[in-house]
Amino acid sequence: MADIDALMKKYFVQPDDTVPPSEPLPLTFGGCRVTPLIDGTTYFDDLKAQLATVGLGTPSENANQFIYIAGWHLHLMGGKILPAPGSSGTYLPTVELEKPFSLDGPAAAARMIDLLKAKARAGVDVRILGWVSFALMADNFVQTKAVKHGLGWIRDINIATLASIQELRTEPALAEKAWVNILTHPAGAAHTKLVLVGSGGGAVGYTGGLDFVGDRHGSQPHPAQQWHDVQAKVEGPAVQAMHDYFRDMWNEVRGRAVKPLRLAFTNLDSHTPGSLPLAARTLPTTPVGRHHVQSLRTLPQFNFKSFNQLPPNDKISFAPAGLFEVRSAWMKAIKAADRYIYVEDQSFWSIELMGRLRDAIKAKPDLKVLLVVGVADPTDPAYPPYGLVALTQGLLKGLTPAQRAQVSMFSRDVIVHSKTTLVDDHWAIVGSANFARRSLYTDIEHSVAVLDEDDTLVRQYRVGLWSDAFRLPPADQQKIADIDKALNVWNASWGTPGSGVTLPSGVTPVVLPTSEKTLTGKEQERYDLFADVDSRTAWGACSS
Template structure:
């Protein structure tokens, strides 16, 4: 058994590391069990099993059960959905044309989730759905400039799908006041959490990670080209309390505000109703269920506006008026504690801060290896490759010597790598919704979990499964070839570790050539990055440029 106290002191945020109020000590729990669910098929199958067990008893029994969903994008209806032509937020439909309603069982499968949610709610289960919408871009009362209209098309496409889903859910009387739009984000930010809570009356399971309830997320090994790859964490035990409290905080914050109208089709869809019920306070079971230690990590933005702004301002979030940057403090602490390797799997590496921490770690440890792993661009994101080049050079590479630089490798796979996860030293893991972006550290609403294991096996087992997915190792015998970290590191670079695994990098993975000189953003790109694409809410935000 590992010295869990030493691991916690080294890799977890400690009281001496904190800087309240924005970076307090994250809620920390022992006695948990965290299961990394790799790819949508694994997550959706597990979630389907939990939902199927709800609502099967008497109305009294069902009344003690709940199903709470918070998503960045809810594309439950399928197909292209369009508001009225000419209305604010008008869109030609989601950027990924998904022809069938979303089912946890797979693309085109029956048992559509939207019908399942209606049925569970009608049976007496407390079903609540909270889908993010940009109050600043989509508001029915606000006229957007042509520049913002064209630049925000991806967000509008996502939000229109969520609007359609919420409107359809409200057709079920039991959901009329319990399907709401999350309007509490920063003007240039999002509520990016992809969180589900399932309470069966005696226990509660929480899910957090990168997977939205959208039909193109049904990926699985061995992944044909262009398929989706992602990770969701299944959390059981005492740490679910913090996830519940975050959901309750977001929901009740929405409830405390005036309902806001959004135009969809020929009608207004309000964010919520004056009679939307509060999410009640609950003391969830704290019985130990495993040997995992968890820090529940949040990002809540600061609302720091300039005097005049092109987009409307939002109010401070009452439960975190100065913002919360717990993801930032946990990630920073673990990277700076790294001794053997840091592996970050992400859809982009725009964060200057994360790159600065990696540079400091490389300089502090003569043998530390850094592996950055990504994929083809998420089709729902604006693609700005200069942002990553700027962060990689200015934050990470610009003053490394040859020996230090040779300890950094970056790879890209021919699938959509949407994961937001880091592994450090085969000890510490983070899984959640927060990307290696400035906005994920400071401006979007995010949730992730940092994890250690009393037996110190979870991180290694997770690494083996995750890397096996990429390296095409499908049998347990093949996966065991990379269990030893020295042999596994040698796969990524023949100068690292110990040869002898017999595993090579497949042709589906290419080496990314790291920048060797500074990339200078154009004035337009810098403006878009700092004000709309990768915002840092700690800085004064706004201005009236078109």
């Protein structure tokens, strides 16, 4: 059994690490059980089983049950996306996106949108908060400007979500419960992928990188170009914080003025004003496991220049100074690392976080830093130079050759969309927040950090993640249980040989740059205005 108090003091955010009001002490819970669900098929199967437990009684019995979803991209309807008049182009989906989304797999017959409607008709409290940019989707003029500045991909995602919300509202039980999350910074997003399923007897929360989109059904062993992701299943007292976060956002939207959003030739109202607020709910606190959890949020500040082509937004009443809890957690754990830091992400853009990794390397000569990326996410714009800037100005700047040898970076031949970091086989974080500035300060995010009283969870999670990368069948996965042998698989100069495991051809080393990359004036403007926004600074999208 581990000394959990010592682990919490070392790796979890403590009162001395906080800078209120933006970085308060995150809510911390014991008695939890966290299950990292690696890849979409694993998550969707688990969620399907959980959804099957609610809505089975009479309407009055089901009324105490709930399904709450806060998503970034809801492509529940499938099919082509038809932009509004005045904008250009169409979104031509892959085969997996042509059919409505199903938890059973790409193009399967059991549509999730029908499942949600059925649960609502049965009396379950089903509520959907899908993100749509109020700034870009307000009218045709703004959409045209967005396309001109390379933001057409956001428009396409938003149209898919609006079409899903419109269809959900055709079910009378959902007519006032499928809303748009309009709380964001004008250049930010509600990036959470939060799902809660529960009843009076308990609740389960899910948080991570997986949206309800048809091409997210990845599974091991991955063929090239398939989606790889992680969602954390949370049980026990920490689900209360996840529930309350959804409730806070829902009631905040309820109190805002309606924003009409353009969908084809019509406007769709963001939400239903005057509806009843989502009431407080006390979930059971009975311990279900030996895991300790910090529930972590990012919410933006709102600071604006005097003129903007995109409209500003109001402060969030329950977090007027913003909340940067994800940042606090990452900074604390990276500084605490002794043996290794493993980061799997799609956007290594944060110079600040990369600089924290550099400081840790300089302080601890035995520390190893391992970064893993994948091929480009097809829903993202063309890969910009921001990752190279963060690498050279943040991580590598000033390192000696010996210190550079403490860093290895690899690219997989799959779409690495997971947002997860592991430290020392003790601490891990899973959530929606990327290793990027906007996830620290601007987008609406949620992640969970976890420690284990038995100190086995993170090692088991690492074995699962690295077995996915190494293409190891279950019978061979214990070959990398020892961290020194496992590190040696990644880098022959690290750790101890003898695992018998070698890197597959789909995992290739990334040659670290030797010269510093700087952004051009135009690149810096785009970075600050749109790509990786910092809500703490005065913002104004004034480009023509």
